Amino acid sequence: MQQEKRAPWWRDPAIFAAILALTVLVTHLLSRMFNDNNPFAVPMFILAVALISRLTSGYFWGIAASVLGVFFVNYMFSYPFWEFDFTITGYPLNFAVMLIVSVIISTLTTRVKKQEELRFEAEKEKMRADLLRSVSHDLRTPLASIMGACSTLRENRELPAADRDDLLREIGRDADWLQRVMENILSVTRFSGGGVELRKTDEVVEEIVASAIVKFRKSQSKLPISVEKPEEILLAPMDATLIEQVLINLLENVAVHAKTATLIRIRIAAEPGRVRVEVADDGVGVAPALLPHVFDGYSSLSDKGSPDGRRNMGIGLSVCRSIIRAHGGEMSAANNRTGGATFGFWLPVEEKTTNEQ
DSSP states (O other), rough: OOOOOOTTHHHHHHHHHHHHHHHHHHHHHHHHHHOOOOTTHHHHHHHHHHHOOOOOOOHHHHHHHHHHHHHHHHHHHHHHHHHOTTTTTTHHHHHHHHHHHHHHHHHHHHHHHHHHHHHHHHHHHHHHHHHHHHHHTHHHHHHHHHHHHHHHHHHHHOHHHHHHHHHHHHHHHHHHHHHHHHHHHHHHHHHHHOOOOOEEEEHHHHHHHHHHHHHHHHHHHOOOOEEEEOOOOOEEOOOHHHHHHHHHHHHHHEEEEHHTTOOOOEEEEEEEEEEEEEEEEEEEOOTTTGGGTSSSOOSSSSSSSOOOOOHHHHHHHHHHHHHHHHHHHHEEEEEESSSEEEEEEEOOOOOOGGOOO
16 A cells, blocks of 8 residues: 655745734734724634644644634734733633634644545545555456466367467457456556546646547457547646546547447547536446446446456456546546437636647
């Protein structure tokens, strides 16, 4: 398991100092506006405590902000100004309440962050467990097929040339499939380990789609593919190799799982702040009970699985979603009203990149 990158040591103190300084500045300006009668001082510093607790690690910085906030309010924003006075009527109760509220906010915010981290770790462990469960089923059939074909070739030296060619082609197909599965497994391991850094560059989306189609054609069926795209060139920041893998996986899912499909439609569209790519087919669609789980990492497009035992759709789509989320986007899946299913994803872009000349 990869270690998640630690934040630099100066990050938390810098956030702490910046938020407190900004709070003091804004509260001081409010005091000038209201002739030193500042009813906003206490809530402003409580807000500062909440922000510091949310953006820093552990309990220390939030509690430190709570204590300093009490002294700032007493020294700078309570009469007599610019000096400490703990004899003000009601001061002990008011500022004790402020300190308690601030500490509670700091503690609760830190606990929420801890729960989010634990949930994230649980999701990663679930992905690993799903992956192992899927692999244990998915690899048996193609390995058995390869071993059986090799044994037949060894034991039947006089096998007709046509039969030998069929067996060799079957070995090649199974080997190619196993290679793609292993690439998907490596991708899952990479993206579930944390600390992933993508090398993104602005790429022409249409060119990435075209490259994926060419590679898909080398090893898969000859289903017709139509591409719908806008007239303008769409650019999106991405790791081109990974996005290409996503598209190849989506095309392979149609070829393997979309029974009765006669056409694949790819749609590229510009949306506000993002670019969307969809891969649709006119096959049987996805069983409604399975649709919410297609990205879980072990589901299959049919209740009974593929006739040859290949159920790699779950792994592939789990990898796809991990890749797209690492880019800041999201994936979706839905059945079409006219039959078949549509799997799509969007990638965030700057507004200007969706209207390149």
